Amino acid sequence: MSSVFLRSYxxxxxxxxxxxxxxxxxxxxxxxxxxxxxxxxxxxNADLQALKTVNSVALxxxxxxxxxxxxxxxxxxxxxxxxxxxxxxxxxxxRDGAAIVYVALPGDFMxxxxxxxxxxSRSIVEVSRLLIGDQLEIDGIDSGPEITPTSGSTVEDGPGxxxxxxxxxxxxxxxxxxxxxxxxxxxxxxxxSSGVGLHxxxxxxxDTSSNAFQQQAVLVRQQANAKITExxxxxxxxxxxxxxx
Numbered sequence: 001m002s003s004v005f006l007r008s009y010x011x012x013x014x015x016x017x018x019x020x021x022x023x024x025x026x027x028x029x030x031x032x033x034x035x036x037x038x039x040x041x042x043x044x045n046a047d048l049q050a051l052k053t054v055n056s057v058a059l060x061x062x063x064x065x066x067x068x069x070x071x072x073x074x075x076x077x078x079x080x081x082x083x084x085x086x087x088x089x090x091x092x093x094x095r096d097g098a099a100i101v102y103v104a105l106p107g108d109f110m111x112x113x114x115x116x117x118x119x120x121s122r123s124i125v126e127v128s129r130l131l132i133g134d135q136l137e138i139d140g141i142d143s144g145p146e147i148t149p150t151s152g153s154t155v156e157d158g159p160g161x162x163x164x165x166x167x168x169x170x171x172x173x174x175x176x177x178x179x180x181x182x183x184x185x186x187x188x189x190x191x192x193s194s195g196v197g198l199h200x201x202x203x204x205x206x207d208t209s210s211n212a213f214q215q216q217a218v219l220v221r222q223q224a225n226a227k228i229t230e231x232x233x234x235x236x237x238x239x240x241x242x243x244x245x
Contacts, residue, residue: 001140020042042125053144061128074111146174
């Protein structure tokens with residue numbers, strides 16, 4: 001069992017394929033803003049602006065079919081290809097039919113340019129976010145996390161009347177990683193947590209070994225600052241409070 005935390009690099013983006021919603025929407029934190037091609041094949045190019053370590057790519061809010069394909073190509077600063085991976089879109093279907101396609105690359109690659117090609121049996125390709133980064137991977141979160149469906153709806157009652165404002169239900173997590181080594185804390189955890197703060201969204205996959213990991217995968221923000229406790233001289237515990245975006 002392993003858990004993945006993926007923060008995306010910032011990048012410039014363009015789409016080769018014709019579209020009726022621009023590729024720059026892939027950078028927006030607003031879930032309702034999606035990139036949509038007008039064809040069944042979409043090619044998206046991302047420029048990281050410099051050579052960076054890339055080992056993971058994710059499509060969030062991807063309205064695709066299970067047998068559709070996602071191809072990820074990486075290129076160095078001289079535009080020489082350094083990795084080429086193709087996967088099927090889903091091993092399962094997420095809530096609301098808009099799933100997360102997670103592509104774990106076969107190693108760490110130094111890349112500047114990333115090309116993602118999506119081929120669907122539908123008439124269009126629709127994606128909300130494209131995440132590209134160097135994932136933080138741990139042995140797994142501790143057993144017993146609190147997972148809560150958190151409704152955004154409100155109901156107000158009065159004499160003879162009821163007013164309802166309906167909003168979607170999001171999943172919240174209270175989870176801990178209790179086996180963090182000092183080197184990982186200082187070199188990986190603290191830079192990650194400081195970088196995302198309470199404002200930036202990122203991908204959380206609780207268990208990559210699960211057959212349903214794509215249903216579990218969720219784009220989240222921290223709802224409170226991470227709590228870090230020294231358990232022993234060579235182990236730390238990191239406690240997180242997360243809410244689905």
